[in-house]
Amino acid sequence: MPIRRYTEVAVLLHWLVAGLIVTNVLLAWTWDSLSKPTAHSLVNVHKSIGLTVLGLALLRLLWRFSHRPPAYPATYQRWESVLSHIVHGFLYLIMFGLPITGYIMDSASKASGQPIVWFGLIPIPHLGPIAQLAPGAKHHMHELFGAAHSLSADALYLLLFLHVAGALKHQFIDREKEVQRMSWGPR
Ligand code: HEM
Ligand code: HEM
Numbered sequence: 001m002p003i004r005r006y007t008e009v010a011v012l013l014h015w016l017v018a019g020l021i022v023t024n025v026l027l028a029w030t031w032d033s034l035s036k037p038t039a040h041s042l043v044n045v046h047k048s049i050g051l052t053v054l055g056l057a058l059l060r061l062l063w064r065f066s067h068r069p070p071a072y073p074a075t076y077q078r079w080e081s082v083l084s085h086i087v088h089g090f091l092y093l094i095m096f097g098l099p100i101t102g103y104i105m106d107s108a109s110k111a112s113g114q115p116i117v118w119f120g121l122i123p124i125p126h127l128g129p130i131a132q133l134a135p136g137a138k139h140h141m142h143e144l145f146g147a148a149h150s151l152s153a154d155a156l157y158l159l160l161f162l163h164v165a166g167a168l169k170h171q172f173i174d175r176e177k178e179v180q181r182m183s184w185g186p187r
């Protein structure tokens with residue numbers, strides 16, 4: 001039976017975005033234990049990676065709308081395909097939610113007059129209407145979107161757990177070629 005795979009571009013975008021998101025989470029878990037200047041530069045890398053994820057997520061969504069994913073193997077239970085579609089939908093939502101809440105939070109920070117310099121190369125301005133708020137309202141936005149960013153990260157941990165658990169179940173318990181669906185190779 002040939003393996004029904006996602007397109008090469010979908011596979012590339014899936015693993016690129018997954019790698020960048022995981023890197024960003026690892027950076028966020030690390031910077032508290034580092035000296036101020038090192039933590040500061042890691043936060044800048046985090047912002048650059050996050051904005052890259054936002055762009056790639058947009059590309060991915062456009063690709064997804066124009067390229068149908070391969071059908072699930074017939075052995076999958078109905079509840080499994082329904083649950084995996086729900087988890088995939090929320091993962092798409094979080095791919096946008098995490099960078100957008102981070103960007104808004106940062107635009108409401110005290111340093112919002114300084115642009116984010118994408119990997120030290122390209123200046124990306126903060127969101128004008130938020131950066132220009134009165135100090136009280138700005139502080140409130142910073143707190144609100146900081147909490148939303150943190151909550152989005154918690155949602156990501158749960159979704160990622162379900163996602164990987166589902167993939168491993170199909171791979172090792174059902175003995176399907178699950179991970180191969182999201183890999184390059186003969187079709
Ligand atoms: C932050 C990390 C990740 C995100 C945001 C993510 C997101 C997604 C999304 C949205 C899909 C559905 C694709 C579509 O229908 O367009 C998908 C599919 C898939 N992902 Fe991930 N993923 C991540 C990490 C992983 C990891 C670590 C694994 C390893 C087990 C994995 C394995 C798969 C597989 C095998 C599929 C294909 C599902 C199928 O249709 O059978 N993903 N992923
Ligand atoms: C892939 C996208 C992103 C992921 C997975 C991510 C993840 C995280 C996580 C897990 C934290 C720690 C939250 C906590 O401890 O409560 C965090 C904090 C933070 N993130 Fe993100 N983030 C992303 C995108 C962004 C973007 C685009 C920006 C800004 C442009 C940003 C700015 C920040 C800032 C400023 C903090 C707080 C730093 C501090 O503690 O002072 N993030 N992020």
